[in-house]
Amino acid sequence: MKQYLEIGKIVNVHGLRGDVKVVPWCDEPEFLCEFDTLYLGKAQKPVSVTAARLQKGNVLLHLEGVDTVEAAEQLRNQVLYMDRDEVELEEGVYFIQDLIGLEVLDADTGKSYGKLSDVMQTGANDVYEIKDETGKTVLIPAIPDVVQETDLDGGVMRIRPLEGLFDAD
Known part of the structure; x- marks a missing residue:
């Protein structure tokens, strides 16, 4: 079983402070908002989530160290991953x-x-x-x-x- 699972994709920049718009790849977009750390791209580099909120079925994230539109633009089309150890699934629920x-x-x-x-x-x-x-x-x-x-x-x-x-x- 993979340790890191795909949870969404950064599709755009939102606002002027470097927020990114993420299309969630999970059952409920709210699930994506629960993480303090996500893992970016194929290298699965850890990134801290400093703010997360829902917007029309998508998730807007502010990632630590990404404070400008230009920095956020560099993340467009990157896949975000979650660490399976950070989630406890109910019995009978599987990834x-x-x-x-x-x-x-x-x-x-x-x-x-x-x-x-x-x-x-x-x-x-x-x-x-x-x-x-x-x-x-x-x-x-x-x-x-x-x-x-x-x-x-x-x-x-x-x-x-x-x-x-x-x-x-």
Whole structure:
């Protein structure tokens, strides 16, 4: 599992004091406002967040040492990362990054359905895309009736599919 996870992208400068506008890549933009330290770019250089606020679904950040429009402009298109150790997730909540690649097994028979290849956030519940070895994809709802166990350490997810979900065409 990656130590640093992508959490958003700096897309613009805001105001005259060097604030940056960030498009959040997390479930709720408020989550991004909770961090005192984020990590900038591929080098994942630590940067202190001195102020954070929401604006129309985006986040405006003031980063320590970035006090001019010119300095903020240098950060445009940089990806921000978070350290997974700075977040405690509730039981049954996972980072999408950790779910991608899990082998999906039948909870009753152990049959492999393929690997979890994508997570779509639909609002009511997430939808998992499972891709088998032939490249065929099947979508399953991420609900307790279907997902029986998620074992990140073991690299598997056990499901009990809804009737007809994996039937041949």
